Amino acid sequence: xxxxxxxxxxxxxxxxxxxxxxxxxxxxxxxxxxxxxxxxxxxxxxxxxxxxxxxxxxxxxxxxxxxxxxxxxxxxxxxxxxxxxxxxxxxxxxxxxxxxxxxxxxxxxxxxxxxxxxxxxxxxxxxxxxxxxxxxxxxx
Amino acid sequence: xxxxxxxxxxxxxxxxxxxxxxxxxxxxxxxxxxxxxxxxxxxxxxxxxxxxxxxxxxxxxxxxxxxxxxxxxxxxxxxxxxxxxxxxxxxxx
Numbered sequence: 001x002x003x004x005x006x007x008x009x010x011x012x013x014x015x016x017x018x019x020x021x022x023x024x025x026x027x028x029x030x031x032x033x034x035x036x037x038x039x040x041x042x043x044x045x046x047x048x049x050x051x052x053x054x055x056x057x058x059x060x061x062x063x064x065x066x067x068x069x070x071x072x073x074x075x076x077x078x079x080x081x082x083x084x085x086x087x088x089x090x091x092x093x094x095x096x097x098x099x100x101x102x103x104x105x106x107x108x109x110x111x112x113x114x115x116x117x118x119x120x121x122x123x124x125x126x127x128x129x130x131x132x133x134x135x136x137x138x139x140x
Numbered sequence: 141x142x143x144x145x146x147x148x149x150x151x152x153x154x155x156x157x158x159x160x161x162x163x164x165x166x167x168x169x170x171x172x173x174x175x176x177x178x179x180x181x182x183x184x185x186x187x188x189x190x191x192x193x194x195x196x197x198x199x200x201x202x203x204x205x206x207x208x209x210x211x212x213x214x215x216x217x218x219x220x221x222x223x224x225x226x227x228x229x230x231x232x233x
Contacts, residue, residue, distance in 0.1 A: 046209060
């Protein structure tokens with residue numbers, strides 16, 4: 001039986017960008033408010049899972065040519081090197097700092113080095129979740 | 141007066157979720173369970189909205205967006221599993 005899937009594919013093309021924008025928002029929200037790298041990575045993997053549901057595996061592999069195992073390893077490397085940065089400046093492992101800079105168009109912005117560690121956590125969560133999904137979710 | 145109405149609506153939402161939980165466990169067919177799980181998701185979203193009004197805070201508004209996205213993806217994947225038998229296809233023809 002040939003199923004009609006134009007509704008789910010058209011909906012996915014809009015909803016995907018809403019979910020990705022929300023994941024980026026919740027990633028930057030995580031320093032003072034609920035959020036952070038872990039839940040932002042889970043939202044990004046939810047968006048890519050929706051893309052996998054609406055289209056098939058080969059199409060998603062063509063538009064996202066990323067090996068997710070390498071993404072996991074590079075995220076772990078980023079997180080570890082950010083932790084090592086505390087040792088370079090004479091502090092304990094994983095110590096972090098912050099400062100206030102003046103950016104054009106945004107005004108006074110607080111930048112923290114914990115954001116770089118969170119970026120590593122984000123990559124690890126996206127890579128491991130999508131590796132698990134493509135291993136146990138695909139049919140043969 | 142408004143606080144009493146909010147408390148009553150929270151209790152009613154919890155009761156309707158419990159009735160839905162009975163249908164999830166007992167439900168004769170799989171589409172019943174999927175529809176009831178979607179209903180429980182919508183009930184959770186409205187319960188978070190009512191709690192936001194009771195506590196008079198804006199801290200839970202991300203939770204509403206998050207629950208709605210996860211409930212949507214869950215319902216879509218269950219529906220695809222029921223109609224097609226597979227969730228993620230290798231190659232669509």
